[in-house]
Amino acid sequence: MKAQQRKSTAIAPRHPKPGWTTLFLFGMLVSQKTGRDIMPDVVMKSVHTEGVGFAPILRCYFDKCRIQQIIDDNVPLDPRRKVLSHGEACVAMITGILFQVLQLYRLCRFAFDTTVLSVILPHIAPHEYFDDRLADTLDAIYDYGIGNLEMPITREMIAQFDIDNHVCHNDPTSASVYGEYNNKTSEGIKITYGHSKKHRQDLKQFVWSLSVSSDSAFPLFQQAYNGNTADVNTYVEQWTRLVDLLDREDFLYVADSKLITKENMAHIHDHDGYFIAPAPMYESYKKAFFAALENHHQERLIPYKDQTNRGFEAPFSFSHNQKEYEFRMIILYDQGLASRKRNALHNRAEKTRQAFAELTPRLNAYQLKTRESIDKACNDILRKYQSAEFFTYTISNEPVVTYKNKKKGRPKNGEEPEKVEVITDHFSVALHFNETAFEEALYRCGYYPLITNKSQEDLSIEEAMMAHKHQYKPEHINRRAKSGFKLEPVYIHTPKRIEVYLFLFKIALQLVILIERTARKNLQARDKGLDNFMPNRKDVRNPRAENMLKAFEYVVRGHMQLPDGTSCGFVSELTPLQREILKILEVPDHFFSYDYLFDTS
Numbered sequence: 001m002k003a004q005q006r007k008s009t010a011i012a013p014r015h016p017k018p019g020w021t022t023l024f025l026f027g028m029l030v031s032q033k034t035g036r037d038i039m040p041d042v043v044m045k046s047v048h049t050e051g052v053g054f055a056p057i058l059r060c061y062f063d064k065c066r067i068q069q070i071i072d073d074n075v076p077l078d079p080r081r082k083v084l085s086h087g088e089a090c091v092a093m094i095t096g097i098l099f100q101v102l103q104l105y106r107l108c109r110f111a112f113d114t115t116v117l118s119v120i121l122p123h124i125a126p127h128e129y130f131d132d133r134l135a136d137t138l139d140a141i142y143d144y145g146i147g148n149l150e151m152p153i154t155r156e157m158i159a160q161f162d163i164d165n166h167v168c169h170n171d172p173t174s175a176s177v178y179g180e181y182n183n184k185t186s187e188g189i190k191i192t193y194g195h196s197k198k199h200r201q202d203l204k205q206f207v208w209s210l211s212v213s214s215d216s217a218f219p220l221f222q223q224a225y226n227g228n229t230a231d232v233n234t235y236v237e238q239w240t241r242l243v244d245l246l247d248r249e250d251f252l253y254v255a256d257s258k259l260i261t262k263e264n265m266a267h268i269h270d271h272d273g274y275f276i277a278p279a280p281m282y283e284s285y286k287k288a289f290f291a292a293l294e295n296h297h298q299e300r301l302i303p304y305k306d307q308t309n310r311g312f313e314a315p316f317s318f319s320h321n322q323k324e325y326e327f328r329m330i331i332l333y334d335q336g337l338a339s340r341k342r343n344a345l346h347n348r349a350e351k352t353r354q355a356f357a358e359l360t361p362r363l364n365a366y367q368l369k370t371r372e373s374i375d376k377a378c379n380d381i382l383r384k385y386q387s388a389e390f391f392t393y394t395i396s397n398e399p400v401v402t403y404k405n406k407k408k409g410r411p412k413n414g415e416e417p418e419k420v421e422v423i424t425d426h427f428s429v430a431l432h433f434n435e436t437a438f439e440e441a442l443y444r445c446g447y448y449p450l451i452t453n454k455s456q457e458d459l460s461i462e463e464a465m466m467a468h469k470h471q472y473k474p475e476h477i478n479r480r481a482k483s484g485f486k487l488e489p490v491y492i493h494t495p496k497r498i499e500v501y502l503f504l505f506k507i508a509l510q511l512v513i514l515i516e517r518t519a520r521k522n523l524q525a526r527d528k529g530l531d532n533f534m535p536n537r538k539d540v541r542n543p544r545a546e547n548m549l550k551a552f553e554y555v556v557r558g559h560m561q562l563p564d565g566t567s568c569g570f571v572s573e574l575t576p577l578q579r580e581i582l583k584i585l586e587v588p589d590h591f592f593s594y595d596y597l598f599d600t601s
Contacts, residue, residue, distance in 0.1 A: 049558035052571065054549035055119035056591040057582075058098065061511050062091055062120065064160055070152050075144045078136070084128045088121055089137040090504060092129055095120060097508040103491045104131040115557065119597050138497040142187070146503050147223075151245050153507065154220060161514055165246055167214035167467055169254045170238050171474035172231045175488045176203040188495030194228035206495075208487075208502060209234045210474055211242055214254075216517040217473035221245055222506040224499045232258045236267050239275075249273050252454065254467050260285070260451055262320040269325060269453045276452035276459070276467055279329065288316060289449045292331055299333070302462050307335045311461040316451055330450045330464045338446025345441060349433075352387040356431045363427050371395055374427055389441065392432045400424045481509060484546065515545040515585060522584040530584075532577055548581050557594065569594045 062068065068087035075086045084092075092107060095117060101110045111117045111126035118126070141149060158165065174197045191204050207225040212218060221241045225234060239253050249272045257280040259265075268275050279285040292314035299310040309332060316329035359368075359377060368374050374395055382388040405411070406418040450468055452459060459467075481487040487505060492498050520542060523529050529539035534547070555578070560568045571594045574582070582589060590596050 046561045047558055049556040050115045052115055052119060052552075052555045052557050052592070052597065054552040054555075055095075055116040056597060057515070057549065057552070057585060057587050058095060058511070059120045060585075060587045060591050061514060065153070065157050065511070065514075067091060067094070067153060067507065070156060071141075071149065074149055074152065075137075075140050077140075081133075081136075084124060084133055086137045086140055088124060089129075089134050090141075090507075091120060092117055092124075093134060093137075093501075093504050094508050094511070097485065097505055098511070100486060102486060104134045107131070107134065122597070135494075135497060138492075138500040141500045141503070142496045146500060147241065147244075150221065150503055150506075154245060154510070157218075157510060157514065161517065163213055163218050164215040165213045165220065165251060167252045167254060167470070168211055168220060168242055168246075169214060169217075169471055169474045170209065170211045170235060170259075171256065171471070171478060172207055172209040172225075172234050173197060173478040173482075174205045174207050174227070175482070175490065176200050176205050178203065178489045179493070185495070188497075188499055189224050190226040190228075191495060191498075192227040194226075195230075206498070207231070207234070208478075209238050210478060210481075210506070211238050212474045212477055214467070214470050214473065216513055216520075217477050218513050218517065219477065219506050219509050222502060224502050230258075231256075232261055232264070235259045235264055239268055239273060243271075243273070252276060252459070252467060254471055256471065262318055265318075265327070265451070265453065266320045266323070266325060269327075274452070274454045274459075276330075276450055276454065276464055278468065279449040279451050284318075285449070288314075288329060289331070289447075290444075292329060292449070293444060293447060296331075300461055302332075302465060304334075304465070309334050309465065311465060313456075313461060325453075327451055327453045328456070330452065330461055331447055332450065332461075332465050332468075333446045334448070335446065337448070341445035342442055345438075345445060348385045348387050349390060349438065352381060352385045352391055353431065355381040355385070356393070356429065360429065363429065364425070368427075369425070371397070371425075371427065374429065378429060390434050390438045392434065394430045394432070396428050396430065398426050398428065400426045477509060477513075481505065485509070512545045515548065516543070518586055519543055519545075519548060519581075519584045522586070530577070530580065548585070551578055551581055555592065557597065571597065 068085070068091050071087035071090050072085050077085055092111075093104070096102065096107045096110060099110065099116065101107055108126060108129045108131070111129050117124065117129065157163065174194065176196065176198055177191055189206050191206055193201070193203075194205055194207070196203065196205055205227040207227065207229045209223050209225065210219060211221045213220055221238065223234075223238065223241065235255055235258070242251070242253070243249050251274070253259075253268065253273060253275040255275070255277045257278045259275060259277040260279055265275065279289060281289075292312075296312050296314065299312045302309045302311055311330060311332040313328050313330045316327045318325055318327075356378070359381070362368055363374060368377060378393050378395075379388075382391060400423070402422045402424065403419040404422055406420045411417040450464055452464060485505070485508065490498055490501070492501055523541045523543075529541035530543060531538045531540075533540045533543060533551070555572045555574070557569065557571045560570070562568055571592055574589070574592060579589065582592075
């Protein structure tokens with residue numbers, strides 16, 4: 001951000017004398033027309049520039065969302081704090097997250113080294129962002145209640161940008177941490193060992209559940225849980241939080257298969273809510289799914305992208321707490337899924353055959369001399385490749401009879417040694433393939449069941465399919481949080497402060513999504529994308545926020561010392577692409593003017 005953008009224009013002279021300005025401009029004009037430099041020798045004694053980057057865009061969106069004002073209106077400030085309010089501290093930390101400054105103690109140095117925070121909060125001196133002050137804000141927000149503050153901020157964003165929330169998705173993830181964490185206090189989540197989705201059982205973790213709207217995957221609500229919390233125990237609480245946030249129960253709640261338990265489904269249904277999720281392949285659900293596949297007679301064609309899917313439905317019922325529930329099981333067929341699953345099924349069968357072929361020459365030696373050890377090895381193969389449904393095996397024993405001398409040592413001359421019979425087990429394994437079961441499994445490939453309590457009049461099969469297919473949105477946001485924005489490792493060691501920091505992290509994700517959503521909405525409205533934006537690409541209609549903001553990387557502000565001792569300030573002249581990006585982001589050009597950015601009066 002410190003690099004200079006070559007083309008710049010002076011737009012805010014502080015106290016220039018008319019004589020010098022007139023002489024300078026007249027000399028430039030005559031020089032261009034005559035080719036001769038008739039100006040007096042003028043030497044600029046110093047030109048100092050500093051990076052501005054995309055900080056004005058962030059300032060615009062902070063102002064639109066009223067983040068600072070909402071926090072300051074709700075979280076009481078210690079009267080001894082005279083300079084930095086809690087809202088300003090949160091804005092600074094959110095900005096640090098977007099610039100990958102994730103340690104609190106580094107934010108003060110970030111404020112000294114760049115002009116980003118001086119653009120967003122021009123009246124705050126860099127030394128005010130020290131880590132103890134920022135930690136005080138985290139503590140104050142935790143004491144006030146994260147949810148109590150999260151709701152008005154998100155509601156303001158929903159109102160300002162007209163976010164559609166009739167379909168909401170939820171997906172929990174685990175975030176690994178490194179080092180020791182202070183779990184001695186009773187406040188906050190417990191950082192502990194649990195089921196790691198990264199398969200890092202050696203690392204402690206916490207569970208982070210994120211709910212998003214189907215409209216552009218806008219983050220609605222987040223909550224942190226103990227590291228050993230099972231996902232199945234988070235869905236009802238997240239649904240309840242969404243009801244409080246949106247002040248409605250009639251939205252469709254979409255989640256993964258761990259939502260489908262009798263307790264979860266009954267709770268949401270009894271409280272006038274709606275849900276849809278894939279059925280887990282436990283025995284009871286599998287039995288109902290297979291029965292529906294065997295007994296259905298007609299399927300409905302569903303156009304999807306460049307292919308045609310199919311679907312039908314069957315009733316699904318269960319009992320819970322002496323009450324009967326009648327729901328819908330919607331069974332969909334996806335061609336792409338069918339192709340992938342059939343290939344996987346053939347691969348599993350072939351690998352099972354190869355494993356048994358490799359086992360044969362190893363029989364009757366070392367650790368495979370007994371029936372029990374061979375039976376265990378065969379079961380391990382079927383378990384590894386999940387093919388016990390298609391293969392059976394028989395272990396046969398054909399003992400080998402040999403003879404040896406009854407007595408040790410060499411027999412006497414002319415004496416025939418007495419022989420004894422020695423029987424040695426000789427096992428073999430025969431693998432049997434159940435072709436009927438395999439063909440039935442091939443037929444079921446591509447079908448998957450969804451369970452919902454919403455009526456057919458309110459949720460068609462096509463709408464159910466699209467709601468489930470959009471479940472990738474919270475998963476995509478979670479991956480983006482971990483990779484692009486470095487959610488892990490977490491550099492804060494106090495659990496309650498981690499919870500507040502995750503709340504600020506969600507606000508940073510909200511701003512990113514709002515930037516992208518605004519750009520795509522305006523590109524769609526004008527039916528023309530961005531040119532000269534990506535290498536070798538024209539008409540880009542789905543620009544990522546990171547790439548749009550990077551286009552402002554070399555925007556600088558500067559000061560020039562004029563010969564008469566006065567100074568002149570300027571901001572880099574924006575390129576046509578930068579102006580076009582500002583237009584689709586609905587950011588006025590004056591946000592990049594010198595007067596607006598650096599006039600602290």
